[in-house]
Amino acid sequence: MQISAAALLAVVALSVILGASSDGDYSSTVAKVKTVKGKKLCDKGWECKGWSKYCCNLTISDFFQTYQFENLFSKRNTPVAHAVGFWDYQAFITAAALFEPLGFGTTGGKLMQMKEVAAFLGHVGSKTSCGYGVATGGPLAWGLCYNREMSPMQSYCDDYYKYTYPCSPGAEYYGRGALPIYWNYNYGAAGEALKVDLLNHPEFIEQNATLAFQAAVWRWMTPIKKSQPSAHEAFVGDWKPTKNDTLAKRFPGFGATMNLLYGESVCGQGDIDAMNNIVSHYQYYLDLMGVSREEAGPHEVLTCAEQVAFNPIKPAVTASS
Ligand SMILES: *[C@@H]1O[C@H](CO)[C@@H](O)[C@H](O)[C@H]1NC(C)=O
Ligand SMILES: *[C@@H]1O[C@H](CO)[C@@H](O)[C@H](O)[C@H]1NC(C)=O
Ligand SMILES: *[C@@H]1O[C@H](CO)[C@@H](O)[C@H](O)[C@H]1NC(C)=O
Helix, strand or coil: CHHHHHHHHHHHHHHHHHHHHCCCCCCCCCCEEEEECCEEEEECHHHCCCCEHHHHCCCHHHHCCHHHHHHHCCCCCCCCCCCCCCCCHHHHHHHHHCCHHHCCCCCCCHHHHHHHHHHHHHHHHHHCCCCCCCCCCCHHHHCCCCCECCCCCCCCCCHHHCCCCCCCCCCCCCCECCCCECCHHHHHHHHHHHCCCCCCCCCHHHHCHHHHHHHHHHHHHCCCCCCCCCHHHHHHCCCCCCHHHHHCCCCCCHHHHHHHHHHHHCCCCCCCHHHHHHHHHHHHHHHHHCCCHHHHCCHHHHCCCCCCCCCCCCCCCCCCC
16 A cells, blocks of 8 residues: 555656656646545646645646747747747746646636636737837737836836835836836736746846746736726626626626726727727637637627626716816
């Protein structure tokens, strides 16, 4: 009994080592399975570690491989791009691995998993595109062209947070990463979650693609306000809209992720370019991953054109004012 358990562990360890060394093909990883109080939990080694129900499903590298990443971001290493050589598949998968046991890309069946990866990367692509359109490949082929804001007009230090997230002398908190983060308080919160001192070293994000993706997946997985869902929860349907949400036309789906991440700047204004650009990246990535666009749902689920913002900048004007 003891011998066979040890042998099993050795096989698992060996498969992890083989998986990690075989350059992009991790699908051979063996799952360890146990049942706790009638619930099946799994551990798949480095990509989905730590006894989670989510780890019993496919992992991201099982359905999203190097060549697909290369297809989605085909122009990122052309000489005119601004982050040549920075972004790669390995960094994305390594970053995703931190959140796969929590459900990132591992929730629901394969279709939902693929849709979530396309949705997350759709946000990433639209935020990091340099949109060199017409000439080559079309405007949607230029995701991951940037890894930082090029000409920041300020250092994004908000003194309101000087006790919780004090700005480090000389540090600049301009936009960096795969879903660019701005401001000392966002660097501070991301750094706490990822256990990296981003408040004193915001530049780490533009020096390390794994960290740049980790901060992005963290943003996707973490509610911005405690009372609200994360983009992940809103996308996969782990969020149940309240009556107010329904009245505000907020439904689970891609539209709600734009609402949570960007609010009024893209939502509730009809079919504006700022919103359509994000939607188009998502649809383009669905195409390239072989998922039908119809799987993204009807207009009111796919977009936030008619949604009231979760967090309006100005409070709604009341009838009596
Ligand atoms: C795992 O995948 C199955 C379908 O293959 C799905 O029904 C189930 O909800 C998934 N598990 C989790 C925890 O999302
Ligand atoms: C990049 O960031 C990851 C995640 O924090 C870390 O594990 C890795 O060591 C970093 N790489 C370098 C070269 O600093
Ligand atoms: C629903 O909206 C009304 C009017 O804006 C507000 O007073 C109420 O607090 C909201 N309820 C919840 C649960 O958010």
